[in-house]
Amino acid sequence: MDRQTEIRLIKEILALKEKGETQYDEFTQTHSTERYISEEWFKREKEEMFFGRPMAIGIANEVPKVGDYQSLDWFNGLPLLMVRDKDRQVRVYANACRHRNARLVENGSSGCRKRFSCPYHAWTYSTEGQLVGAPDFDRGFSDMDKEKLGLIEFNSRVVNGVVFVNLNVGEPLPENLVADEMASGFNYLNLEKQEVYKRRSYVIKSNWKILSEGGIEAYHFNVAHRNTLAPFFLGNLATWESWDGMELRMILPKKPILDANELPEAQWDMRKMANIIYSMGPSMLFLAQPDNISMIKMVPLGPGETRIEEVLLVNPPKGGGDSWSEEEMKIHETNHTLVNLILMEDWVLGEAIQANMESGAVKEIHFGRFESALTWFHNEYEKIIGLDRHASERCSS
Numbered sequence: 001m002d003r004q005t006e007i008r009l010i011k012e013i014l015a016l017k018e019k020g021e022t023q024y025d026e027f028t029q030t031h032s033t034e035r036y037i038s039e040e041w042f043k044r045e046k047e048e049m050f051f052g053r054p055m056a057i058g059i060a061n062e063v064p065k066v067g068d069y070q071s072l073d074w075f076n077g078l079p080l081l082m083v084r085d086k087d088r089q090v091r092v093y094a095n096a097c098r099h100r101n102a103r104l105v106e107n108g109s110s111g112c113r114k115r116f117s118c119p120y121h122a123w124t125y126s127t128e129g130q131l132v133g134a135p136d137f138d139r140g141f142s143d144m145d146k147e148k149l150g151l152i153e154f155n156s157r158v159v160n161g162v163v164f165v166n167l168n169v170g171e172p173l174p175e176n177l178v179a180d181e182m183a184s185g186f187n188y189l190n191l192e193k194q195e196v197y198k199r200r201s202y203v204i205k206s207n208w209k210i211l212s213e214g215g216i217e218a219y220h221f222n223v224a225h226r227n228t229l230a231p232f233f234l235g236n237l238a239t240w241e242s243w244d245g246m247e248l249r250m251i252l253p254k255k256p257i258l259d260a261n262e263l264p265e266a267q268w269d270m271r272k273m274a275n276i277i278y279s280m281g282p283s284m285l286f287l288a289q290p291d292n293i294s295m296i297k298m299v300p301l302g303p304g305e306t307r308i309e310e311v312l313l314v315n316p317p318k319g320g321g322d323s324w325s326e327e328e329m330k331i332h333e334t335n336h337t338l339v340n341l342i343l344m345e346d347w348v349l350g351e352a353i354q355a356n357m358e359s360g361a362v363k364e365i366h367f368g369r370f371e372s373a374l375t376w377f378h379n380e381y382e383k384i385i386g387l388d389r390h391a392s393e394r395c396s397s
């Protein structure tokens with residue numbers, strides 16, 4: 001987001017506020033709950049959405065130094081291991097030993113290593129993925145070639161700090177991975193320099209789409225977040241733009257934006273006047289607040305189960321060096337707690353919605369015209385999973 005865009009968006013929000021409006025879609029939308037609960041839809045999502053397209057899985061600064069690693073099981077339990085190799089390249093491997101498939105490191109773990117040694121029989125791999133050691137290999141595996149037993153690697157690329165991967169082994173990533181405006185947004189958020197403060201990982205019993213939907217509409221702010229977010233925001237007012245591939249930038253204005261008209265434009269600062277969301281593909285979202293960014297990964301484990309990985313990204317220590325001051329830590333810790341508190345307000349609702357959908361009591365859901373990012377989301381979703389090829393399952397209403 002360049003300065004011109006920032007100013008344009010602030011003006012757009014002020015104009016919407018003046019008219020008492022928000023960004024509308026032309027029509028409402030109704031969908032069957034099937035797409036949230038059925039194994040068949042989940043299978044289709046797996047094939048068309050999660051394994052057929054490049055996927056953002058994190059930021060390069062989750063592994064800032066040579067030898068740093070971060071593991072996370074992705075869609076359907078696919079065990080990913082992100083590593084910074086000795087040439088400082090970020091690589092993404094399968095967290096699976098080539099001998100008999102044991103995990104090299106625990107799911108969700110991070111650290112720094114020169115070598116990855118399997119806990120089962122100690123086959124050992126370099127940060128470049130080569131098998132560099134295996135006890136008694138020549139005696140036990142005399143007809144096998146060590147060179148061919150390196151870690152399975154997924155094609156990956158870093159765009160302005162964000163790591164993209166193709167989960168189909170061997171398949172390349174397209175030249176243009178994200179829209180220019182999204183890549184510009186990564187720069188605006190300074191994702192190349194952000195550091196991981198802390199992370200939380202847990203499983204929510206809800207379909208990933210229910211959880212994603214809660215992140216891209218403001219209709220619920222005054223109700224579901226009445227004691228947390230509502231006092232600071234402008235209620236049901238948001239503006240958004242989207243690009244192909246389910247890429248979206250949403251602006252959720254906060255009360256300080258109303259003072260913009262009293263300030264010279266040079267002092268307009270979107271980071272202080274709004275929460276900014278960059279949502280990418282089906283399951284990665286950056287939520288920018290004034291002094292931190294929440295990276296929220298939503299990894300579908302099944303139709304009714306999603307792993308959430310919350311990572312609080314913050315600026316490097318103000319005073320330089322390796323650690324934040326006590327005062328900085330206090331702020332980060334408060335934000336880390338607060339973000340979780342607010343997300344939990346959404347997730348509790350998400351679990352109840354999932355349970356209700358699975359009960360079959362009500363068989364459809366509706367999106368209003370001001371939930372316009374949700375109607376866009378489902379239009380894109382249907383394109384990607386090829387709903388036209390399954391038109392019989394479309395809701396009749």
Ligand code: FES
Nearest residue numbers: 097099100118121
């Ligand atoms: S499974 Fe890894 S060394 Fe045997």
Ligand SMILES: [Fe+2]
Nearest residue numbers: 214215225346
């Ligand atoms: Fe919410």
